[in-house]
Amino acid sequence: MKTIGIIAEFNPFHKGHEYLINQCKKKLNADYCIVIMSGDFVERGAPSIISKFDRAKMALSSGADVVLELPIYYSLGSAEFFASGAISLLDKLGVVDYLCFGSEDPDLDSLNMIADVLAKEPDTYKEALGKYLKQGDSYPVSRKNALKDFFDQSEKGSFVSLNILENPNNILAIEYLKALKRANSKITPFTIKREGADYHSEEITKISSAQGIRNSILSDKDKSSPVLKDQIPDAALDYFTGYQGRFLDSNDFSDLLYCKLISEKNSGYTKYLDVNEDLSNRILSNLESFTDIDSFCDCLKTKNLTYTRISRCLFHILLNITKENMDNYKNSDFTAYGRILGSKKESSALLASIRENAALSMLYRLKDAQKTLSPLELSLFNETLTGSLIYNRIAGNNIGSEYRLKPVIL
Numbered sequence: 001m002k003t004i005g006i007i008a009e010f011n012p013f014h015k016g017h018e019y020l021i022n023q024c025k026k027k028l029n030a031d032y033c034i035v036i037m038s039g040d041f042v043e044r045g046a047p048s049i050i051s052k053f054d055r056a057k058m059a060l061s062s063g064a065d066v067v068l069e070l071p072i073y074y075s076l077g078s079a080e081f082f083a084s085g086a087i088s089l090l091d092k093l094g095v096v097d098y099l100c101f102g103s104e105d106p107d108l109d110s111l112n113m114i115a116d117v118l119a120k121e122p123d124t125y126k127e128a129l130g131k132y133l134k135q136g137d138s139y140p141v142s143r144k145n146a147l148k149d150f151f152d153q154s155e156k157g158s159f160v161s162l163n164i165l166e167n168p169n170n171i172l173a174i175e176y177l178k179a180l181k182r183a184n185s186k187i188t189p190f191t192i193k194r195e196g197a198d199y200h201s202e203e204i205t206k207i208s209s210a211q212g213i214r215n216s217i218l219s220d221k222d223k224s225s226p227v228l229k230d231q232i233p234d235a236a237l238d239y240f241t242g243y244q245g246r247f248l249d250s251n252d253f254s255d256l257l258y259c260k261l262i263s264e265k266n267s268g269y270t271k272y273l274d275v276n277e278d279l280s281n282r283i284l285s286n287l288e289s290f291t292d293i294d295s296f297c298d299c300l301k302t303k304n305l306t307y308t309r310i311s312r313c314l315f316h317i318l319l320n321i322t323k324e325n326m327d328n329y330k331n332s333d334f335t336a337y338g339r340i341l342g343s344k345k346e347s348s349a350l351l352a353s354i355r356e357n358a359a360l361s362m363l364y365r366l367k368d369a370q371k372t373l374s375p376l377e378l379s380l381f382n383e384t385l386t387g388s389l390i391y392n393r394i395a396g397n398n399i400g401s402e403y404r405l406k407p408v409i410l
Contacts, residue, residue: 002030003350005034005098006020006021007082007083013236014213018062018063018236021033021059023192028190032350041315041319044308047249050243051245051391051395052069058232059236061233066344071335071384073321076312079172081330085336088336089336093360095357097187097188104167105167111173114147115175115178129143137304228240228241248395253315265284272323274323279313293311297310319383319390325379329376335377337372338363339363345409369381
C-alpha cells in the first residue's frame with residue numbers, strides 16, 4: 001500500500017488542488033492520499049472562508065482519502081511552525097511514504113540544499129544572519145543574504161539559485177524539507193511544478209490562486225457566481241454552494257479583537273506568539289484609530305513588519321495563542337494528536353493501518369479526549385476547539401458543539 005501526504009489549507013478547495021492530488025497519485029502510483037489540513041484559521045493570519053468540515057468534504061470528493069485537522073497553533077503559525085507542526089503529525093501517522101507539494105521551481109536538489117543549511121544552521125550561516133539582522137534588515141532579507149554568503153563560500157554554491165526564495169510556494173517547500181530533516185523522517189519528498197496563477201495573484205484565470213478566488217467570492221458573495229463553477233471541481237461545488245454559514249474574512253472578527261485589545265491595553269501584548277515589544281507598542285499607540293482589522297494592519301505595517309505578520313499576530317492575541325504554550329508544544333517535538341475530520345468509505349484499509357502504526361494519540365471520538373490525550377495534547381486540542389467555537393459563532397453555520405459531530409464519511 002503506497003500513501004502520499006499533502007499539507008494544505010484548501011481555502012477554498014479548487015482545481016489547482018485537485019490537479020496536485022491527482023497528478024501526485026498518478027506519478028507515484030499511490031493508493032491513498034492523506035491531507036493534513038488547516039482548521040478554521042489559516043497561516044496568513046485570517047479565518048478560513050468556510051468551515052473545516054465543508055472544506056474536508058470538498059477535498060474528499062476530489063481525490064483525498066483521509067483529512068486530518070492541523071491544530072490551531074500550527075495552522076495560524078509562521079511558515080516554519082505551520083510546516084513543522086504538520087510534518088510532525090504526518091510523520092507520526094506511520095503510514096505516509098511521500099510528502100507531495102507544488103512549487104514554482106520543482107528543483108528538489110536546490111530546495112534540499114537550502115533546507116539543509118537552514119536545518120543544520122552552520123556557524124558561518126548563523127554569523128552572517130546575525131550580521132544582517134543587526135543592520136536592520138527584515139528576517140527574510142537577512143536569511144537570503146546569509147544564504148548567499150554561505151553558498152558563495154561553498155563548492156555547491158554554483159548549483160543553487162537563491163531566486164528560489166522569491167516565490168512563496170518554494171519558501172514553504174523549503175520549510176517542509178527542513179522539518180523532514182529535523183524530524184529524521186523517512187518520508188520521501190516529491191514536488192511538481194505549481195500550475196495556474198501566482199500564489200498572490202488576484203487575476204481570475206483557468207486555474208486561479210485561492211486568494212483570487214476568495215476575493216472574487218467575498219466581493220459579490222453570490223453562491224451562483226460563474227467564477228465558482230469555473231474554479232471549483234464539479235464534485236466539490238455543491239459542498240461549497242451548500243454551505244450554511246457566512247463566507248468569512250478577517251474583518252468579521254474586528255469587534256471581538258477590539259474588545260480584547262482594549263481589555264489588555266494596560267499589560268501590553270508581548271505574551272502572545274510573534275508579538276515583540278515594538279509591535280505591542282505600535283498597537284497601543286494606534287489603538288484609538290482602530291476601525292477594522294484590515295485597515296489596522298495597514299496602519300501598523302512597516303518595512304520590517306509585513307501585513308501578514310501583523311494580521312497573524314492580531315489573531316494570536318484574539319485567540320490567546322501565547323509564546324509560552326508554543327514553546328511547550330515545540331519543545332515536546334511539536335505536540336500532535338490525530339483528529340480525523342473525514343474519510344472516504346473506500347479508505348478503511350488506510351484507517352486500519354493508521355490505527356496499527358500511529359505513534360501519536362488518535363481521536364476518533366472527541367468525548368475520548370480526556371482519557372486519550374496527554375495533558376499537553378489536551379491543552380492543544382482544547383485551544384483548537386475554542387478557536388473553532390468562536391469561528392462557528394461568527395459564521396452562523398449551525399455547527400454548535402463539535403462533540404456532537406462525527407467525522408465526515410463520503
